[in-house]
Amino acid sequence: MNALRHSLVAVALVGITQSAAADNLDIVVPFAAGGATDIVARSFEPIFSEQLGVTSVIRNVAGASATVGTAEVADSEGNPNIIGYEPAGALSIQPSLKDLPYGPDSFTYVCRTVSNPMFLMVSKDSDIDSIDQLIEESQEYPFLYGSSGPGTLPHLAMAALTVKSDLQAQHVPYSGSGPAMNALAGNEIQIMADTETILENYDLKPLAVFAEERIEGYDDVPTFGELGMQDLDFAVWQGIVAPKGISQERADEFAEACRATVESDRFETFADKAKANIAYLGAEEFEAFVARRVEINKQVLKDAGLAE
């Protein structure tokens, strides 16, 4: 009953705020409503706008691997009332892959919110139990690995692995993690790299993790470094960016609100439910982090023959 009353009040409030407030904060989410990134953004938004003391509106601007919405943020140079809740791909992969109206230096970086390391996984029914065995069996008949689309992190992580090891595997992209999981269940593909959420939800077996250290809760899953394959470090992360040309004061406000949001109990409770791993980075570290990822990803794309 309480819940319903809240909803009704929310309806009324939305109506009032839409008409009254002119300088709403626009939070662009470059995916359609309801997706994995959108849900984190929608849980982040109420706490963030409370911290900032403004009313904010989430705007889903989807398309072209999340670059359309990201381009809109980059294009709003000097506008202090727009930020983007960005996925890793749009900031650190797509600029090296396509001719985009923005680059890594088109933004004022605010913070990184969450980051989930990726695992290499096979079906639970599979008789393959280790990376060595996987590589060995692939010599006779190459495997197929799936991804949630061309140029996504699952694709990139596997492409990097095939370059850095003797694994013989070919890429088959799907239109999202769901269809790829369907294909894995039907043995159309044999390998997939994705996050803990996917690993937990489906009947999958992790063979190794694309991280520098072992992950809590998966203590017997080795890192690629331990297996003698260096620099295979891939995670699915999200963060906040604002356009270039906003005042330092405004940028600090954003950064402070973001830090407070990420550290809040409410966000932590949600992140726990959604298996989003909170991994805060402040403005400067985030900018340096993105710059480093762009370089690494560019090299992978080059090595795998996906970009010049």
Place this chain on the structure above:
Amino acid sequence: MDIVLAAAADAFTWQALLAIVIGTWAGIIIGGLPGLGSVVGLTIFLPFTFGMDVITSMALLIGVYCGSVYGGSITAILINTPGTPQAAATTFDGYPMTQQGRVGEALGWATFASFFGGVLSCVMLIIGAPQLAKFAVNFGSIEVFALVCLAMLCIVGVSQGSTLKGILCGMMGFLFSMVGSDPITGADRFTFGQYALSSGLTLIPVVVGAFALSEVFVRFASRDDEAARIPEARLTFPGLRDIGRRLIELIRGSFIGGLIGALPGTGAAAAAFISYASAQKLSPRRKNLGKGEPDGIIASESSNNAVTGSSFIPTLALGIPGDVVTAMMMGAMVIHGITPGVRLMADQAQTVYSLFVVLIIVNVAMLILSKPSVGLFRYLFKLPQGFVMGGIVMFSFIGAVSVRGNPLDLVVAAVTGLLAYVLRRGGYPLAPLVIGMVLGPELESSLRRGLLISRGDFSAFFTHSTIASVLFILIALFIAGTLWSGFTQWRKDRAASESPAA
């Protein structure tokens, strides 16, 4: 048994029932407004569910979803403009019936078929979810390719008049669907170097342009014509005798929808077209199809609503969302701490059973709310036609842009509207264009994935699996049957034209 009762008790709280009524009614109206469809409806209601408990929020969302799939048929029948792409096939017979003054009958059949399809698919979901999920897993890229090829053949059936013109429009829709990112390599294509085009053309703006805007233009051109006036909306439910006579049609349509709904990535619009094509081959009244035959409405509406229930099969059994709509539902579940996945049925049995109960109540609510909803549209359409058309243009553009917030979609809707008007003037059917748009992306990506899997060997497609072989045989039979009936028709025509000369 206890768990079923407990689940029913969860679904029969007044909050859940109120959510169902509000959701279903809003869904019907949103679905009925051209341009605004299931996804927009769910986007509007999703934020309100954050403060509700799980069952109530699911009840609201399922209500909006099922309501919107049904609602699309109201405008499809009344003004030849499907409110949602899923209802595009309903126009083929629905609008001719309206022109013949059989509005009440047409809406009655659409409502009853929607209800029937919805309930039958709930039953399929409850009884056969694990088995159907296993069946869906066996549908790999190659099987999907075969299925989509079969569906593509219905272009021949819906191109009233000229098959050649129909195929041409189908190709045009297919070509439109290719603009943007290549699904396999990710490279941009057909963008003419314009960044704006790299996000591609999506279905809703094209459907809005092809049906809603072109209809407005046609009506504007013939605005003094009394025959084009919007008739008064009425709803007469079919009698038991009529239902009995067409029961086979209802069951076949629901079954096709139920099966297609269980496959990830196909969806209600494709189901409606495939079901319509099967009615053209199998209905005892197939000669009348396209001229105002209730069987056509039944084929379309029973199958598109049957998708609503069975689309939960991959979501609930495997945690794999079948389409955008179920993906949004999955998102709503995550917010409430339920993680869909292979263990959902085992770990959250009570919640899953409550969902089943909710689905059935929603379909009953839809049946009850159909009368007041149609009444509302009757009231709306009594306004001077200029206002109605103005409203349609407005909602069309809102719907076109609200899917993904991309201004390009406004341009796409407007340009498609003009193009569709020209095509209609030239006697080109528009349904194939939409079919090409709906099925094109799946046809292309399943073919190319299939080739990756078979290492470039297309002949391996035919022997890949039993399902694939059966589907390819059906395709061959369909083509042979169509050619044969075309040939006999041609011989009859020739004989008829020669005999008076002799």
